[in-house]
Amino acid sequence: MVARSLRSSFSIVGVAAIVFVCSFLVLPLAVIIGSSFGTDAFLKFPPRGLTLSWYNKMLHLREFVTPLGISLRLGAIVALFSGIAGTLAAFALARSPYLRRSGIEAAFLLPIVLPSLVIGLSLLVLFNLLGINNTWITLILGHVAVTMPLVFQTACSLATTLNRDIEFAAMTLGAPPRTVITRIVLPLLRPALVGGMIMAFALSFDEFVISILLSQGGITTFPVALFTYMRFSVNPTLAAISTALIFGTCLVVLVLHRAVGLDMLFGLKRQNR
Numbered sequence: 491m492v493a494r495s496l497r498s499s500f501s502i503v504g505v506a507a508i509v510f511v512c513s514f515l516v517l518p519l520a521v522i523i524g525s526s527f528g529t530d531a532f533l534k535f536p537p538r539g540l541t542l543s544w545y546n547k548m549l550h551l552r553e554f555v556t557p558l559g560i561s562l563r564l565g566a567i568v569a570l571f572s573g574i575a576g577t578l579a580a581f582a583l584a585r586s587p588y589l590r591r592s593g594i595e596a597a598f599l600l601p602i603v604l605p606s607l608v609i610g611l612s613l614l615v616l617f618n619l620l621g622i623n624n625t626w627i628t629l630i631l632g633h634v635a636v637t638m639p640l641v642f643q644t645a646c647s648l649a650t651t652l653n654r655d656i657e658f659a660a661m662t663l664g665a666p667p668r669t670v671i672t673r674i675v676l677p678l679l680r681p682a683l684v685g686g687m688i689m690a691f692a693l694s695f696d697e698f699v700i701s702i703l704l705s706q707g708g709i710t711t712f713p714v715a716l717f718t719y720m721r722f723s724v725n726p727t728l729a730a731i732s733t734a735l736i737f738g739t740c741l742v743v744l745v746l747h748r749a750v751g752l753d754m755l756f757g758l759k760r761q762n763r
Contacts, residue, residue, distance in 0.1 A: 519736055526729035533726060544730040551727070557715035561695050564626075564711065568633040568694040573687030575634070576641030577649075577679055584649035595646075601639045609636060610703035617704070625709045632700040637693045641686035648682040692742045 521535045526544055528537025583595060601609050613632050622628055652675075660670050698713040705714060720728055 522729050523733045523736065526726055526733045528726055528729075531725060533724060533729060544726040545734075547727050548730040548734070551719075553719065554712065554715055554731075557710045557712045560709060561712035564629055564633065565691040565694040567630055568637055569687040569691035571630070571634050572638040572641050572690035572694075573683055576638045576686050576690075577645045577683045579638075580642050580645035580649045580682065581675070581679060583646065584652070598642050599639050601636050602643070606636065606697075606699035607703075610700045613700070614703050625704070625706050628704045629701065629709070629711070632704045633694045633697055636697065636700055637690040640693065641690050644689065645679075645682035645686055649679065652678050688742060688745060692739065 524537055525533050525535045527540050527542070528534055528544075529539035529541045530537065579598065610632065613628070613635060617623075617628050617631075622631075656678075657670050657674055660674055661667075665673070696713060697711075698717065701711040702714050702717070705711060710718075716728075716731065
């Protein structure tokens with residue numbers, strides 16, 4: 491009886507903790523979404539009236555068109571480089587016990603541990619030292635530097651679960667190494683590659699610190715343009731833009747889940763073989 495009562499108490503506490511954490515995470519988003527429909531000329535929650543005029547104004551802000559295009563193109567390029575490089579690095583680490591023992595994995599994860607400001611300043615000094623002045627090159631390399639470690643980390647969870655017996659069986663049946671790579675290894679790594687590219691695109695699109703430090707020559711990414719706009723005008727249009735970004739992020743997560751499966755991507759579930 492006492493044990494049952496304790497289990498019931500723990501269950502209640504656990505549910506309360508989950509509700510509190512979820513509320514803490516979701517309520518700020520609910521506030522900004524609700525503020526985007528208000529009739530007031532400033533951010534206010536709860537809104538006194540309902541209107542879609544701020545979304546209409548958002549669609550007519552021409553100053554965001556060019557930065558949005560830049561961020562989309564930059565995100566696509568970074569997704570390609572980070573997805574391929576991070577997945578291949580994870581596969582190489584999973585197949586090399588020496589590399590795992592050498593601590594190279596910790597070096598890959600340094601950009602995640604260090605503040606983005608430190609990474610951005612380091613890259614800025616390095617590019618100036620090397621004489622790299624092309625903004626597109628510096629932005630691509632900078633975004634790859636901060637997105638590839640996360641792709642690498644998530645790809646490692648899948649690469650370490652691949653069953654080598656399938657490869658050995660194919661080689662025993664006479665399959666050359668190229669066929670083993672293209673017909674067996676790459677299809678098994680596809681979830682990590684696709685998921686990594688989607689994740690890298692989302693992170694690159696959202697990156698602010700690296701972008702503001704490495705942007706020059708009139709090339710401005712969307713987060714930097716949004717920050718500049720916010721410095722001079724704080725109105726519900728910002729809430730409308732934020733709401734669009736929230737639903738865009740949810741769409742990316744949904745695509746990631748449909749394409750890969752979040753449980754498999756983050757190592758919570760082994761790949762079926």
